[in-house]
Each structure stands twice: as structure tokens, then as C-alpha cells.
Amino acid sequence: MAGNSAAGNRTTVDEPRPITAANTAAEAEAETAAPPVPLRRNLRFQALWAGQAAASLGMRVGDTAFPLLVLALTGSSTAAGAFGAVQMITTLLLGIHGGAVADRLDRRRVLITSDAARLLAATSVPVAMAFDRLTLPHLLLVAAAIGATMAYSGPVRMLAVRSVVAPEQLAQALAQDEARLNGAALAGPPLAGFLYGLGGAVPFLGTTFTSLLALVSALVVRFPGRPADARPNHEPGTAEQQPESGGALAGFRLLAASPLLRSVLGVLLVVNLAGAALVLPVMVLLREQGTGSGGIGLALAGEAVGALAGAVLVSRLHRMAGPGALLLVVAWATVPVPLAPLLPGGAVTVFAGLFVVGLGLPSLRVMLDLLVFRQVPDELRGRVIAATMTLLTAGMPAGTLGSGLLLDHFSPSVALAGITALLAVALLPATASRTLRRAVWPTAPAPSQA
Known part of the structure; x- marks a missing residue:
């Protein structure tokens, strides 16, 4: 929720709203202009x-x-x-x-x-x-x-x-951007x-x-x-001053106002935390198994390789499932990955597990754009993006610190099993959420062919 100086005039996001010409002036012009x-x-x-x-x-x-x-x-x-x-x-x-x-x-x-x-x-x-x-x-x-x-x-x-x-x-542009990040x-x-x-x-x-x-x-x-x-050329006191009165925390308030967005960001935060937590135990265990530094690096590259391959699957995965179902499938596919180093195959098994997880990550990043960033007014979008990135990034240092604490008291195998169990338990509330399971894609123009 983003407040402003006019009483009762608030912006909320309870469910994704259709993307129409009224969303922004730029979108209105694009709909009436010649094909891009x-x-x-x-x-x-x-x-x-x-x-x-x-x-x-x-x-x-x-x-x-x-x-x-x-x-x-x-x-x-x-x-x-x-x-x-x-x-x-x-x-x-x-x-x-x-x-x-x-x-x-x-x-x-x-x-x-x-x-x-x-x-x-x-x-x-x-x-x-x-x-x-x-x-x-x-x-x-x-x-x-x-x-x-x-x-x-x-x-x-x-x-x-x-x-x-x-x-x-935009979806096609974001898919190309995924290739940049993962490359x-x-x-x-x-x-x-x-x-x-x-x-x-x-x-x-x-x-x-x-x-x-x-x-x-x-x-x-x-x-x-x-x-x-x-x-700057707007008259003081008009509705155009909303961005100033919304405050720096307007992005967090808007995200907190939507049950769907709370569930989506909660799942992504848990997945990020678990992903950061498993790196150190995996490295320690692979080293104990005799894997060299080069082999460990190649094993951990599985996620980036999978994400590069997954960038071309974004549109297909979005057609196959709604956003909530897709998010839950990718999240639950992450659950057994911390156990991969305990299976035969060592670094190869770790690479394969991370590759499978990486396949779904580009579709989730584009999903986040469709559900969140495209559904808010442009004058709030920077703060919503910053709030989202802050929430998702915060899980990474927490996961790294948590895995270090686990390794101080338990073996890498026990630590990885604990990460798997905690991830599974954390995903149960979101899996039971009807709001998340029944979420649908916002309506948007059909993607053009490049």
C-alpha cells in the first residue's frame, strides 16, 4: 500500500490487475501506434x-x-x-x-x-x-x-x-536479460x-x-x-505529488497489502535462503570426497547452465501453468537438491541437481515482473523493485551465516539434511494457500516475434 496526502486516496495491489492502456501513458501510446x-x-x-x-x-x-x-x-x-x-x-x-x-x-x-x-x-x-x-x-x-x-x-x-x-x-526482453545474467x-x-x-x-x-x-x-x-x-512542472498539492508523499517505504507497504504477493515473495525468499545455505556444506562435503577445486566450481556452475537453458523455456512454462503452480513446482524441485552430494556421482550429481533447479529460475524472474513490477504505477515502480530486491537478497547472507553455524556443530551431511527439512517445512504454508495455487497470469498483449 502506498499512501499519499489526499485522504482515502491509496494504491493497493490485492490481486494482479489487467494490463490496460490506462496503466501508463506509455502503454496507451504503444497500443495505438504502429507495430513495434x-x-x-x-x-x-x-x-x-x-x-x-x-x-x-x-x-x-x-x-x-x-x-x-x-x-x-x-x-x-x-x-x-x-x-x-x-x-x-x-x-x-x-x-x-x-x-x-x-x-x-x-x-x-x-x-x-x-x-x-x-x-x-x-x-x-x-x-x-x-x-x-x-x-x-x-x-x-x-x-x-x-x-x-x-x-x-x-x-x-x-x-x-x-x-x-x-x-x-517485455517478456521477450526479460528472457534475453536472463541470458545476460546467467551468462x-x-x-x-x-x-x-x-x-x-x-x-x-x-x-x-x-x-x-x-x-x-x-x-x-x-x-x-x-x-x-x-x-x-x-x-517537476506539476502544481503543488495535486495528485501528481503522490510519489513524494508515498515515502521510501511505499514499496514495502504495497507488497504487504497483497496476500498473493506476500506468498510469492515468501516462497522466493525461502528458496534464496536455502540456495545460499547449501553452497558451503556442498563444498566441504565434495572436498572430503576428494573432489578438487576445479570440480567443485564446475559442480556449482550447474545452476547457471540450467538457467541459460531455461531462458528459452520461459514462454512455454508460462503457458503450461499458472504463476502460483509454476512457483510451487520449481520451489519443491529445489527441496531434494541439498541431498545430491550424498548420492553416488559426487560433483556430477550436484551439477545435475542444480541444473534442474536452474531451468525454472528464468521463468520465476519473469513471473515476478509480470505479477509485481508491471502491476504498479510507474511513479512507484522504483520503490517496489527496490523493496522486492531487498527482501529477496536479505535471505542470502542469512543462509550463508546459518550454514556456517550448522557446520560448527554438525557434519556436512547432517547440515544438508537439515536444510532440506527446513525448506520443505517452510514451503508447506504456501502450498496450502488457495490464493497462490489459483493465481492466474495478468492479461497482456500477445508477444511479438523478434
Whole structure:
């Protein structure tokens, strides 16, 4: 629920509402205009996608290379882990404000500023290495800067995609975006290792280059800077001031007002938490079974490979089942995966289990867009995106911490069995929910052919 200054004038989302020309002015124009060009010929979308792909790849390379650099600099595993912790905590702390900024300020300028800040932070590392002035406090400041840019650029990037494609092409555009995310997740770690082998500064020169590409994309691609109801030329006290009076927490209130969205986000939060929790026990158990570091890395890549394959199945899976049923099927398919390392086959079995789970993840991400992001007014969308991402991301550090605590007291096998049991129990209330099981897809224009 998002409140505003006018008494009794509230925006709620109890069930997905049909997507009509009244939702936004942009959608109304799209319905009356000529058919849109195929997505592959939409130069603004493709240029924006290329910039986002470069940014994602650079982030994934950095996720592996920065801890290796900290470890080489300090010899401390705790310090190496601190880099990722500082980055994630900064993103979580600033995420809510990032959504409010996306709704109230010029979105294109926010994206340009964020990309420029990330470029400066990335560039500072190889420069400091060249002058032999690199320190741990410097690297932790870089981690905080990168985390901050993610908090502010994340919602804007998602909004930018919606502004450069026709509504009927959005599902197809999001499926292509899934290929970007999962391709970066798959290519980033091995590329970081390869570049690091060429020289300690090489991967950070790579992140600098990808940050530059992202900034160039933000500079050359023009998209609407603000939602229609947030433009500065509106008269004070009119309905157009709703975004300001809604507050930074308007996204959370809107999500909390809908039983369906509460159930959807609850299931996704539990799945994210379990996914983060199983990584450490799986790594420990596979190592105890004699699997090398390379084999462990390949086993854990199963989810990214499955998600790449699943990106082409999004439309088919959405036709086969309603959103609630699809969500529950994918979630329950996740339940036995923590037990995969206990079965014969070791790393191969783990890869297969994660691959199966990965197949359904792109359809869930697009489902989230259809059920949530496309069903709220544009002037609230940044805050709703930020609230959703904050809720889903919060489960990851909780899962990692929880698995560490389990391993302090139990064997990896017991820890994995416990994760399986907790996941199954947590899914029971959602499975019993009629609201979730009977949910239907919002009506939308038929997707065009690219």
C-alpha cells in the first residue's frame, strides 16, 4: 500500500490487475501506434542490454578477483570475506533509498552517475597497484562504493528496459536479460581466474574496461528520465505529488497489502535462503570426497547452465501453468537438491541437481515482473523493485551465516539434511494457500516475434 496526502486516496495491489492502456501513458501510446520493430532491431534496447551485460560480467569477475587480491595482500581469509560482506551490506542498506531516488530523480542521470562512480572505484585499484599504494582500507572502500552503485543503478536498469521496449515485447526482453545474467554468472569466475593468472592487475583492468562500456551505454542510450507523475512542472498539492508523499517505504507497504504477493515473495525468499545455505556444506562435503577445486566450481556452475537453458523455456512454462503452480513446482524441485552430494556421482550429481533447479529460475524472474513490477504505477515502480530486491537478497547472507553455524556443530551431511527439512517445512504454508495455487497470469498483449 502506498499512501499519499489526499485522504482515502491509496494504491493497493490485492490481486494482479489487467494490463490496460490506462496503466501508463506509455502503454496507451504503444497500443495505438504502429507495430513495434522486432526486438533484435531495437537499437536502444540492444545498446542498453550490451552495457548491462558488460557491467554484469565485470561484477562477476570482481566477485572472484577481489577476494583473491585481498587474500594475496593480507593473507587473511577473514579479510577476503570482508570484501564481499561490505559490498552486500552496503547494497542492502542503501537499496530502499535507491528505489526512492529512481522514482523521484532523473533516472538516466542516476544511472550515469552510478556507472561513473563504479568506473572511478574500479580504476583506482590498478592505479594504486601501479604505484604500490594498495591497502586493505582502500579495497574495503572500493567494496562499499561498488555496493552503493548497485543499490542505485539496479532499479534504474530494470526501469530503463521497460521504457525502451513495447509492452508486448517485455517478456521477450526479460528472457534475453536472463541470458545476460546467467551468462555473466557462468563466465565471470573462470575468466577472473584466467586473468588473474596473467597478472595481479589484469582482472581489475578488465573490470575497469567493462565499467567504461556500461557508462558509454548509459550516455548514448536515451530513455525517459522520470515517471510522468514525478515531473517537476506539476502544481503543488495535486495528485501528481503522490510519489513524494508515498515515502521510501511505499514499496514495502504495497507488497504487504497483497496476500498473493506476500506468498510469492515468501516462497522466493525461502528458496534464496536455502540456495545460499547449501553452497558451503556442498563444498566441504565434495572436498572430503576428494573432489578438487576445479570440480567443485564446475559442480556449482550447474545452476547457471540450467538457467541459460531455461531462458528459452520461459514462454512455454508460462503457458503450461499458472504463476502460483509454476512457483510451487520449481520451489519443491529445489527441496531434494541439498541431498545430491550424498548420492553416488559426487560433483556430477550436484551439477545435475542444480541444473534442474536452474531451468525454472528464468521463468520465476519473469513471473515476478509480470505479477509485481508491471502491476504498479510507474511513479512507484522504483520503490517496489527496490523493496522486492531487498527482501529477496536479505535471505542470502542469512543462509550463508546459518550454514556456517550448522557446520560448527554438525557434519556436512547432517547440515544438508537439515536444510532440506527446513525448506520443505517452510514451503508447506504456501502450498496450502488457495490464493497462490489459483493465481492466474495478468492479461497482456500477445508477444511479438523478434
